[in-house]
Amino acid sequence: MTSLANHLSDLLGAAFTALDLPAPLGQVQASGRPDLAPFQCNGALAAAKIAKRAPREIAQAIADAIKEHPSITQVSIAGPGFLNLEPSQAAYTAQAAALAGDERCGASQTPTPQKVIIDFGGPNVAKPMHVGHLRSSVIGDALQRLARFAGHKVTSDIHLGDWGLQMGHLITELEDEQPDLPYFDAAATGPWPTEPPVTLDDLARLYPQAATNAKADEGRMLRSRKATAALQAGRAGYLALLHHFIAVSRAGLEKDFDALGVHFDLWKGESDVHHLIPAMIEGFTARHVAEKSDGALVIHIARDDDKKKQPPLILLSSEGSALYGTTDLATILDRKNTIGPDHTLYVVDQRQGQHFEQVFRAADKAGLAPQTSLEHIGFGTVNGTDGKPFKTREGGVMRLSDLLAMAKTAARARMAEAGIGEGMDEAALGDIARKVGLAAIKFADLRNQRMTNYVFDLERFTAFEGKTGPYLLYAAVRIKSVLRKAEAQGLTPGTITPKSAEEKALILALDGFDAACIGALSKRAPHILCEHVFELAQAFSRFYAACPILPEKDEAMRASRLALAALTLRQLECALGLLGLEAPERM
């Protein structure tokens, strides 16, 4: 189906074409002045430059050409040549019917499906999930859902950080604490204990400890780097430790991501492409893509027209170990061989922008993938209300699981206060609180433009009023309640025939879904969809306040409003789903 805005754009486009002007000038958009008309077209102003004619004169010609069309009830010219368009009653009715009859609630599918990989630049095995991981998880998840919904073939990969220096840090730090473990004997070949020598808490403690020590002591750093190289060279005890670390870490991560409702097709990590590295590097060297520099093996990626100095990508450190960029290249190679993606998105902190620039250029230079097929989806850092990196009151990082628990508790308290869910069992209440708390957190994150730095404010995250996740859920829940009662009374929805301003406004809001999905995906900007869902929920709330549904005496009008409510719920739940939110039955 076609949105009303697109339908009108086609109409205006034809009118522009008839004047020997480009059709895209006919682009119709939601009006910036909804008090004047719901839609506007600014093409006459741009056309004035091309045709060297007065903009109002062109606008008048366009208006004359379209004013008799059945979809339009009024067209007027304002200011320097804005065209204001008011759709006809027939257009509203037809559009509502089309939306109600469309399985996808008005959202189109891409005409050019692609194979897309979404790399979440996963958590580091050595560190627990904290609030900083929220962004990549939630943004990446919204993008994978949007891309799938649009018809692309998506493969998501958490892509754990499990192969670099952090493993050397963990190994050597553990050795200092428990030197008698069998893993540290260079000659030992196993078998190894099946019980992991560490817990999740141990990992969380060991890594920062080692990193701090190494920063202060060059000799300590060298031990970590040598251990990293030895691990990568295949030392059996270290590999056994690696597998323990990954298993312990993954068990914790699965719990966290499950609680967050984020799922991946692949749980790959850097260590999974280890076996590809030697041959890859050999090939690079043979083809003179890579060369020696200061004891390391590098790929030069600087270009003559660079404004900014581009340091080379380091493939092998002077200790002989692979680095972050090396495994990223090997991963691109692996994906080329196993999946053959058209496009790869890396949803990773903006601070790694330079790293990805290096990797993408190197991949292009080495013939692994064209640079245009690789895209870094950066985002701002998570700061506290003071503008500095977020810390708890005690000065530590806040764990994601603690944040989720807090939001859930706050939601539960709000329900008790409002007397919601009396008579329900504890499990059902907990499930509602979980959904509400999760919606609060996810929406608070997603509604921000991706690139700007992000202020983490616990109060805002657990707020349930205003422009929040729970507000959206609440709109859906109220519709569900109405529909339940309608069904109990044997009432059935009918043809949507909007009469009031609120009903028309709601149809227009519904009609914006397609543009929101396209915008959010093409700009990799979930906040555009957030904006749409909020406007939809708002339009519904106004309709709900102004237009009685069940108490309405006129049968046709009641059936019309019931159908409009049902349609709204369908799109609301669809859009919420794309953002990774879920509406309960009651709240």
Added chain:
RNA sequence: GGUCCCGUAGCUCAACUGGAUAGAGCAGCCGCCUUCUAAGCGGCAGGUUGCAGGUUCGAUUCCUGCCGGGAUCGCCA
């Protein structure tokens, strides 16, 4: 110091790639529950878009220069 990003209401953020009177939410004030969930709805107030120039019919948006904040700059990720 080089490069990049940011600066919009008291606070947190939008503004569909140059359009009309810069919009929301929170906080503040005033109304609305014996009609479907008040986690709601309506209204009021709140701005020289960091500063100064430039480009043009028109600038939060594009260009230049300042001021202020952040990120990053070869073997960490």
